[in-house]
Amino acid sequence: MRRDHESPRATAVSVPAAPRREEDAAASFGLPGPISDLINRTVRSTRLWRSERAEVARELGSHFAEGLAAGRSERDLIESFGDAGAAARLIRRAVKRRRPLVWRAAAKTAKGAGFATLGLVVLFVVLAVRFSMGTPTVSRNVTAELNARHAHVPMSERAWPVYIRAVPAFTRESDVFRSEWPGVRPGDDAWGATVAWLRDNAGALEIIRDAASRPTLGVDIGNTYDPDYAAAKAEAMGEAFGPLEPSANPMLLEVLLPQLGEFRAFAVALMQDAYVAVHEGDGDRAVANLVAISGLASHSQQQPFLISALVGIAITAMQSEHVVRLLRERPGAFSDANLRELAHLLGSPRTDDAMRIDFAAERAYFEDFVQRVYTDDGRGGGRLTPEGFRLLRALDSLSMDAVGTHRMTDSIVGPLAAIVVGNRREITSMHTRLMSEAQAIAAQPLWRLDTSRFDAIVDGITATPILTARYLPVVAIVPVVPRSYASAETVRCRRDAALVVIALELHRRRHGDYPASLDELVPVLLPSLPIDRFDGNPLRYALRDGRPLLYSIGVDGLDDGGVPPKQGPNGAGQWRSPAELAASLATPIGRDRHRGDWVFWPVMEPREE
Amino acid sequence: MRLERELMRGAGPVAVLRLLSVRSMYGYELVDALARRTEGVLAMGQSTLYPLLYNLEAKGLIQGEWREGEAARPRKYYSLTGSGKRRLESDSKQWAALAQAMTALGVIGPEAEGVGA
Numbered sequence: 001m002r003r004d005h006e007s008p009r010a011t012a013v014s015v016p017a018a019p020r021r022e023e024d025a026a027a028s029f030g031l032p033g034p035i036s037d038l039i040n041r042t043v044r045s046t047r048l049w050r051s052e053r054a055e056v057a058r059e060l061g062s063h064f065a066e067g068l069a070a071g072r073s074e075r076d077l078i079e080s081f082g083d084a085g086a087a088a089r090l091i092r093r094a095v096k097r098r099r100p101l102v103w104r105a106a107a108k109t110a111k112g113a114g115f116a117t118l119g120l121v122v123l124f125v126v127l128a129v130r131f132s133m134g135t136p137t138v139s140r141n142v143t144a145e146l147n148a149r150h151a152h153v154p155m156s157e158r159a160w161p162v163y164i165r166a167v168p169a170f171t172r173e174s175d176v177f178r179s180e181w182p183g184v185r186p187g188d189d190a191w192g193a194t195v196a197w198l199r200d201n202a203g204a205l206e207i208i209r210d211a212a213s214r215p216t217l218g219v220d221i222g223n224t225y226d227p228d229y230a231a232a233k234a235e236a237m238g239e240a241f242g243p244l245e246p247s248a249n250p251m252l253l254e255v256l257l258p259q260l261g262e263f264r265a266f267a268v269a270l271m272q273d274a275y276v277a278v279h280e281g282d283g284d285r286a287v288a289n290l291v292a293i294s295g296l297a298s299h300s301q302q303q304p305f306l307i308s309a310l311v312g313i314a315i316t317a318m319q320s321e322h323v324v325r326l327l328r329e330r331p332g333a334f335s336d337a338n339l340r341e342l343a344h345l346l347g348s349p350r351t352d353d354a355m356r357i358d359f360a361a362e363r364a365y366f367e368d369f370v371q372r373v374y375t376d377d378g379r380g381g382g383r384l385t386p387e388g389f390r391l392l393r394a395l396d397s398l399s400m401d402a403v404g405t406h407r408m409t410d411s412i413v414g415p416l417a418a419i420v421v422g423n424r425r426e427i428t429s430m431h432t433r434l435m436s437e438a439q440a441i442a443a444q445p446l447w448r449l450d451t452s453r454f455d456a457i458v459d460g461i462t463a464t465p466i467l468t469a470r471y472l473p474v475v476a477i478v479p480v481v482p483r484s485y486a487s488a489e490t491v492r493c494r495r496d497a498a499l500v501v502i503a504l505e506l507h508r509r510r511h512g513d514y515p516a517s518l519d520e521l522v523p524v525l526l527p528s529l530p531i532d533r534f535d536g537n538p539l540r541y542a543l544r545d546g547r548p549l550l551y552s553i554g555v556d557g558l559d560d561g562g563v564p565p566k567q568g569p570n571g572a573g574q575w576r577s578p579a580e581l582a583a584s585l586a587t588p589i590g591r592d593r594h595r596g597d598w599v600f601w602p603v604m605e606p607r608e609e
Numbered sequence: 610m611r612l613e614r615e616l617m618r619g620a621g622p623v624a625v626l627r628l629l630s631v632r633s634m635y636g637y638e639l640v641d642a643l644a645r646r647t648e649g650v651l652a653m654g655q656s657t658l659y660p661l662l663y664n665l666e667a668k669g670l671i672q673g674e675w676r677e678g679e680a681a682r683p684r685k686y687y688s689l690t691g692s693g694k695r696r697l698e699s700d701s702k703q704w705a706a707l708a709q710a711m712t713a714l715g716v717i718g719p720e721a722e723g724v725g726a
Contacts, residue, residue, distance in 0.1 A: 029682065056659070058675075058683070059636060063655055065682050066637035080654050087656030094663035 021050065025058035029065040032074050038084060039064070045088035052095050127415040134385035134418075137376040141249040142368040143221055146303065150218045158218025159299055162211035163262065164232050169204035170265050171236035182271035182322055185329070186279055198273050205273055208266045209288055212295025217302040219259055223250035229258060252368045253395065257303060260311045263296045267315045270296075271322050278326050278333035286326060287338045291345055293319045297354035304361030306484060312354045313488050320346065320495040323502070328603045331505055343502045346495055347527070355488045355495075359439055362481060366431050369473060374424035382424030389414045392421065395476045422470045430461065431474050438481045446489040446533040447557075451482045451577050486575040489533050493552055494573065496530035497539060497600035504548050504601070514548045517541065540597070550601040555581060555594050564604055565596035572598035617653070621661055622670075623704060624651050626689065626697040629671060633688040636662065662687060670696050 026039040043057045067077045081087065096104075155161055184194045198205070219226065224244040233241040270289040277285035293315060300312035323342060327334070334342070345351065373388030389410060422430070437454040444450065461471040468475055500518065503525035507515050515521060518529055518541045529538040532552045540559065542549045549562045554572030565571045571593035576584060584590030628634060628642055636658060644652035653661070665671045670693035673685045689697070712718040
């Protein structure tokens with residue numbers, strides 16, 4: 001015994017090779033079966049690497065062999081060993097600490113990643129369950145509310161059923177004319193065909209004039225086409241037209257407004273017919289057409305959507321521009337009575353109404369959208385729903401066709417989107433803030449129009465893709481509102497200029513020449529001096545060689561003495577924010593477009609670069 | 610008398626380091642020496658000793674080496690490394706300070722007689 005305890009340095013003779021398996025390691029000591037079993041059981045329980053198990057088995061075998069050699073009994077040794085399971089756990093823990101640093105680092109990383117993944121999976125499952133349980137509460141039927149506004153008007157008095165009767169003529173008509181209308185004049189290639197088409201379809205134009213004279217449009221909106229309209233289109237096209245599944249409460253986003261496209265075509269045809277009329281010396285027909293065009297613009301506005309307002313404004317802009325051109329073309333075609341009627345028309349509340357931007361309708365549009373996207377906790381809050389997520393995805397791709405597809409993707413991406421996209425309260429708050437800014441913008445005259453606060457908010461919520469996604473319901477609906485107001489204001493300026501041109505012509509007829517100042521027109525021919533919307537002063541007027549010059553200083557804010565931009569006068573009439581204007585004027589193309597005055601009279605044609 | 614597990618956890622490693630500071634020893638020899646020289650106070654079975662040795666080896670305080678001597682049985686001898694010597698020196702001072710503190714408090718030493726009686 002004592003000799004065994006002597007220093008190994010004096011007795012070591014060789015370093016034996018380690019057995020490769022734990023069974024071989026234990027067996028190499030010739031130990032009794034129960035002890036070998038204990039060693040093998042313990043070592044197996046460690047679940048260490050094979051080489052590590054062999055090493056541990058060898059050391060334990062050596063230990064038991066020493067005990068037996070020292071005279072201890074097999075039973076005593078087994079009892080003193082202790083619990084095999086506990087020993088295996090402690091040995092495993094200790095041996096693993098001896099493993100290479102790289103392995104331990106990798107193992108810890110893998111373990112951490114595993115826990116993190118597990119945590120994320122659990123979190124995702126919780127989110128997915130919560131997301132899938134959300135359902136929107138659609139309590140408001142905005143479409144029905146809008147349709148109820150004209151429900152009391154009998155069908156026989158509504159304009160829309162009459163307009164429908166003119167639709168087939170325009171459905172069959174070739175686009176060749178529309179690309180050049182209005183403004184085709186004698187001598188132009190298309191003049192002969194234009195006159196022929198308008199003559200052949202004079203009945204359709206009469207129908208439009210009749211419809212446009214009615215106060216109420218009376219179209220029932222929905223996610224399907226009006227059956228009479230669809231039938232008229234199908235008859236003209238010779239094929240089925242748009243049979244869709246009607247919804248009792250369609251969202252405003254999917255409401256169809258086919259009348260807007262028809263109205264633009266009607267207005268263009270009426271204006272072109274006015275050109276033909278003045279060349280035929282028929283001022284009454286030209287005025288009747290212009291009156292009908294005001295009716296079309298007004299009817300466009302009767303559906304309180306922003307797109308409807310923009311169509312109404314665009315029709316009014318075309319009307320004001322071409323009234324002036326018609327007066328240049330054949331002033332003699334208009335009687336004094338025609339001119340007075342035109343002046344009353346352009347200055348009428350109906351024309352003013354056609355240039356209105358309705359913010360209340362935009363709010364209704366947004367509220368309808370929100371009620372379909374979020375749950376409603378009754379206190380203004382709510383979370384994104386699966387249905388809402390599909391709507392947002394469709395809105396983002398600008399295609400309603402996407403709704404209802406990609407269900408597998410939705411189940412994975414939807415719960416994550418619920419984290420990214422702002423909740424109901426947050427989105428509503430941002431929309432209210434933006435609309436409040438838009439309302440403040442609409443209270444300013446154009447020459448003091450400052451959209452910087454509104455633009456800063458929009459820039460803030462679109463600064464990154466994540467933020468854009470967070471405020472998607474707002475981003476997709478609101479930003480065009482202030483610019484629409486600016487657009488309406490510039491059209492008012494053009495309309496005011498048309499009123500001056502009419503007054504100038506009447507003055508010439510009464511006095512034989514043009515006035516030296518616009519003051520001479522007030523109040524007999526003009527109720528007041530029209531304002532230049534780009535600086536708040538009266539529109540500029542001068543006589544050059546006895547001929548009138550009428551202009552606005554234009555978007556650059558400088559009086560250039562009636563010299564238009566190089567590209568023509570219309571660029572000077574396009575509103576730009578101060579920052580946009582500065583950026584534009586810093587480039588040659590921008591200067592050619594915006595540096596100069598917006599000249600209304602004499603009529604100047606746009607020039608290409 | 611056997612020590613509580615927590616006390617054993619603190620005392621066991623320094624006891625093993627102290628034994629190995631004299632000369633290299635193999636596992637059974639360490640078990641035997643600990644039981645004999647401490648009159649059973651620091652006696653530990655294989656299930657305690659070998660994890661303890663592997664931990665000390667993982668920390669670089671001791672190193673093992675298989676050798677075959679006159680007993681014709683391979684034995685794994687453990688010896689102190691440089692780090693092990695420094696750790697033993699540090700731990701010994703701490704244990705001395707602890708013993709002094711415990712004596713001052715009367716936990717150990719002449720004044721401890723009758724404590725808990």
